Amino acid sequence: MATRTSSAGPKRPQRTGKSLQSTQEPPLSLERIVQAAVELMDAGGLDGLTMRRLADHLGSGVMSLYWHVDSKEDVLDLALDSVLEYQGPTSASRSREDWRGDVIRMLEDWRACMLRHPWSAALLPRRALGANILARLELLSRTLSRAGIADEDLNAAIWSIWNHVMGATVTLANFDRSDDARKAATQRRPEGTGGDYPTIEGSRLLLDEDWDGAFRKGLGFLLDGLPLKKVD
Amino acid sequence: MATRTSSAGPKRPQRTGKSLQSTQEPPLSLERIVQAAVELMDAGGLDGLTMRRLADHLGSGVMSLYWHVDSKEDVLDLALDSVLEYQGPTSASRSREDWRGDVIRMLEDWRACMLRHPWSAALLPRRALGANILARLELLSRTLSRAGIADEDLNAAIWSIWNHVMGATVTLANFDRSDDARKAATQRRPEGTGGDYPTIEGSRLLLDEDWDGAFRKGLGFLLDGLPLKKVD
DNA sequence: AATCTGTTCGTACGCTGTACGAGTCGACTG
């Protein structure tokens, strides 16, 4: 963890002289930059990524990054998109019948991706949609359309399902990072107001929730509520 | 818009001397600070809020803010919560029957609040739940519970509905801020990959969506899919 | 040998959040 801490060296050592290529870093590339950015944010959250740290991590100078990348925002976009890759239903054949399974599989993978990198949830609301997100949306559209949803309901259905994933992930990523939220909600008594949140406490809503189960169950409610053209 | 631009004055005028109380600002208070923070972010987004600008806006010194407030994060929390206030169903009587209407009213108000202050959507995923959010959750819990949802389904139902609002709002706030997203999604042809997103284009998913309608419709799907104990 | 093109990087600038300590002012106490 602290293998790089050299005591009393110059401020940022990096690329020492010419003949002494000690660590022999591979050349900078967009892929390496993005991957390092993801690692930094996995380790330290959104604030864990600074251009200087990123450069140090790659053994390069800060401004070298800017030849490959326009801005830090650019790095964020690329990192977010790189984390959301999805290779669709491996055999396109099986999706003939089991549209529900296809949808659920893709959404749970999506959710898993974002929970593996909790910073992505906080990033999603403020970045444009990258290629991988669009690909997932496209897959969702195609599957739902084939499942026989009335055309006039299709868009609303897609958005509803999308929203379910977004909302669930965003919420959980938030809670996981500071579970003070739950404690605050259930333990703190506002005292000034006199009343707190009895129903929430009663249902143990914020406490011992099985998030995965709730996600699946809620998705079930949603899919059950969708109006299909043909009943099967 | 530019009424405050005084040419060649000192860097930040603020509270000139003792006898010349020109603008006679009311004293600093937490309420004033929070309100000013909301105004700044309404005008300039998340980045529009800096402690220095906030102080200027209030006619005070920067560090004076820190007597009322612990940190900038504190300001963000307070601003977010202040924007999500909700005075429940005015007459508690009417909610006896129309639980569906009560839920929809509260959620649409919630969504409207967040869309009125688009920065709030980007903030929500990374801040803990404030009192007003908890109050809304509590109301939702109570209403749903009274509507006759099976106890074992209650939590999943609450989360599903919550997620719907969160997802829809977060997505829309994102899109509204840069509608380049839609153009990029539908116009840009990835060329490298060869294929783009035909189904999305076909359904005009990202183009001419009636967001309010889709939100309502999707909420309908969700509520229709909820398993009620008693059918009515 | 000269030039060009792709790539690296040191320095510097303006901006951020905030720690620290000095200052002001009204009220209360001897």
Add this chain to the structure above:
DNA sequence: CAGTCGACTCGTACAGCGTACGAACAGATT
């Protein structure tokens, strides 16, 4: 009246941020 205390304000300073600018270097081409 002097003294002192607490609430409140604020100037200065500092470390860290993103990045504009331009100098430097490598290898290939002329």
